[in-house]
Amino acid sequence: MKFTELNLSENIQAAVVTAGFEKASPIQELTIPLALEGKDVIGQAQTGTGKTAAFGLPTLNKISTDRNVIQALVIAPTRELAVQSQEELFRFGRDKGVKVRSVYGGSSIEKQIKALKSGAHVVVGTPGRLLDLIKRKALKLDNVETLILDEADEMLNMGFLEDIEAIISRVPENRQTLLFSATMPDAIKRIGVKFMREPEHVRIEAKELTNVNVDQYYVRVKEHEKFDTMTRLMDVDQPELSIVFGRTKRRVDELTRGLKLRGFRAEGIHGDLDQNKRLRVIRDFKNDQIDILVATDVAARGLDISGVTHVYNYDIPQDPESYVHRIGRTGRAGKSGESITFVSPNEMGYLSMIEKLTKKAMKGLKPATAEEAFQAKKKVALKKIERDFKDESIRANFEKFKGDAIQLAQEFTPEELALYVLSLTVQDPESMPAVEIAREKPLPFKPSGGGKGKGARGNRDRNRGGRDNDRRRGGRRDFKRRDDKFKKDNRRQDNKKSHKNTSSEKKTGFVIRNKGER
Ligand code: AMP
Numbered sequence: 001m002k003f004t005e006l007n008l009s010e011n012i013q014a015a016v017v018t019a020g021f022e023k024a025s026p027i028q029e030l031t032i033p034l035a036l037e038g039k040d041v042i043g044q045a046q047t048g049t050g051k052t053a054a055f056g057l058p059t060l061n062k063i064s065t066d067r068n069v070i071q072a073l074v075i076a077p078t079r080e081l082a083v084q085s086q087e088e089l090f091r092f093g094r095d096k097g098v099k100v101r102s103v104y105g106g107s108s109i110e111k112q113i114k115a116l117k118s119g120a121h122v123v124v125g126t127p128g129r130l131l132d133l134i135k136r137k138a139l140k141l142d143n144v145e146t147l148i149l150d151e152a153d154e155m156l157n158m159g160f161l162e163d164i165e166a167i168i169s170r171v172p173e174n175r176q177t178l179l180f181s182a183t184m185p186d187a188i189k190r191i192g193v194k195f196m197r198e199p200e201h202v203r204i205e206a207k208e209l210t211n212v213n214v215d216q217y218y219v220r221v222k223e224h225e226k227f228d229t230m231t232r233l234m235d236v237d238q239p240e241l242s243i244v245f246g247r248t249k250r251r252v253d254e255l256t257r258g259l260k261l262r263g264f265r266a267e268g269i270h271g272d273l274d275q276n277k278r279l280r281v282i283r284d285f286k287n288d289q290i291d292i293l294v295a296t297d298v299a300a301r302g303l304d305i306s307g308v309t310h311v312y313n314y315d316i317p318q319d320p321e322s323y324v325h326r327i328g329r330t331g332r333a334g335k336s337g338e339s340i341t342f343v344s345p346n347e348m349g350y351l352s353m354i355e356k357l358t359k360k361a362m363k364g365l366k367p368a369t370a371e372e373a374f375q376a377k378k379k380v381a382l383k384k385i386e387r388d389f390k391d392e393s394i395r396a397n398f399e400k401f402k403g404d405a406i407q408l409a410q411e412f413t414p415e416e417l418a419l420y421v422l423s424l425t426v427q428d429p430e431s432m433p434a435v436e437i438a439r440e441k442p443l444p445f446k447p448s449g450g451g452k453g454k455g456a457r458g459n460r461d462r463n464r465g466g467r468d469n470d471r472r473r474g475g476r477r478d479f480k481r482r483d484d485k486f487k488k489d490n491r492r493q494d495n496k497k498s499h500k501n502t503s504s505e506k507k508t509g510f511v512i513r514n515k516g517e518r
Contacts (some may be wrong), residue, residue, distance in 0.1 A: 030202040045204040069143040079104035106275035127163035152181040235373035239310035247315035258435035266292035293417035313341040320357040339407035
């Protein structure tokens with residue numbers, strides 16, 4: 001469906017054209033008409049489906065810029081998501097003159113109060129900071145006509161239920177409420193019943209794993225061997241842009257330090273870092289100033305980053321849905337992606353649980369040896385030397401050393417000099433600085449997944465050789481795209497039953513993957 005068919009005002013439509021959107025995504029097609037009618041909507045959709053514009057466009061459409069009051073409030077789980085939504089809403093509302101402000105913890109509240117005072121039609125914020133601002137009487141919600149709960153399930157997971165309820169109680173009752181959530185647990189349905197009026201349900205099935213071209217591998221490895229195993233694989237894979245997921249903040253810090261020590265351009269993000277630092281790291285990652293982003297699940301949730309070629313799950317996630325989110329960071333924009341999950345022997349049950357959800361078996365991968373890593377690094381170095389010699393700007397630099405070079409050429413043979421250059425350029429993995437990563441207890445063995453996992457393990461050992469051989473043949477990149485279709489979401493819930501209000505449900509499956517490439 002074209003945006004012109006959606007009854008949006010002209011300046012909003014113009015902004016959509018400027019953004020380069022050609023067709024409305026399914027969640028937009030379903031949500032926008034309902035929202036424009038003033039209906040409450042519960043949208044089951046994840047990041048990547050275009051949900052921000054789905055709630056953003058009708059909300060901006062409704063804003064009257066003549067009234068300098070807050071008319072819409074978006075509650076988001078994380079600072080990153082709040083900033084991302086603010087940016088998206090700002091670009092669609094700019095022509096119309098809509099002022100969109102974001103507020104979040106970890107950043108100066110005074111500055112945010114000042115920004116709010118200078119005028120805001122739409123505010124996007126995280127629950128804690130919103131409450132803080134309400135208590136300081138810096139945020140007046142009496143004129144809010146549209147309330148949006150974004151990634152509601154994530155907010156509940158993070159323990160924000162009470163805060164959200166407190167915020168909602170400050171918003172006039174005769175408002176429109178739009179709620180978006182990737183999953184629909186009972187707690188979310190209860191919010192729907194308690195705070196919404198006859199909500200319409202629209203649902204976009206999570207298809208990230210089926211749609212994207214991600215080759216999924218796992219490596220069975222003991223906890224103390226994980227770091228070396230990962231960096232060797234990185235040496236062999238030479239990932240362009242990758243995300244490493246760690247279970248805890250400490251883990252993220254240690255992995256970042258270790259990766260830097262081994263010469264990788266890595267930075268970490270987690271909840272304890274101050275906001276400016278987090279945003280800077282994400283910006284640097286998007287601008288290719290950093291090759292590896294190390295993150296916790298929460299910090300990476302909802303990040304809209306394209307071009308990630310590899311996802312390394314240093315720690316296997318406890319919750320299979322987190323795995324789906326993690327993997328969804330790669331294989332976007334029509335490109336292929338690869339994910340590698342490190343699993344300690346007694347975590348194999350978790351692997352089975354993930355495979356059950358994704359309906360896709362991960363391929364076992366034999367860890368790269370130190371020798372393989374060394375050879376791979378050597379190849380890269382030789383290519384670089386070849387490239388550099390063709391680079392005029394680098395050759396121009398040679399002039400400075402001419403006299404010394406002539407002298408060296410008299411003292412040593414060309415072979416000796418070349419050996420010296422190579423030994424300086426290629427770090428031997430055997431003599432890499434040792435990196436200590438504090439031991440974290442592997443996840444406890446889960447009997448539910450374990451039984452199945454045992455059987456699967458046998459197959460996996462057979463698979464291992466397959467991947468290894470492919471690597472030796474240099475055929476890894478030729479892996480065929482595996483379009484295993486699966487019907488995800490047995491968890492589909494019939495919302496009508498648990499809602500005392502009448503509601504209807506529309507559903508379809510969709511993920512926008514070609515960001516920046518349309
Ligand atoms: P979201 O699910 O809101 O995080 O959106 C994911 C990405 O898709 C964002 O970069 C949006 O700007 C982009 N996007 C949203 N709607 C559309 C559309 N109809 N056409 C093209 N890109 C879109």
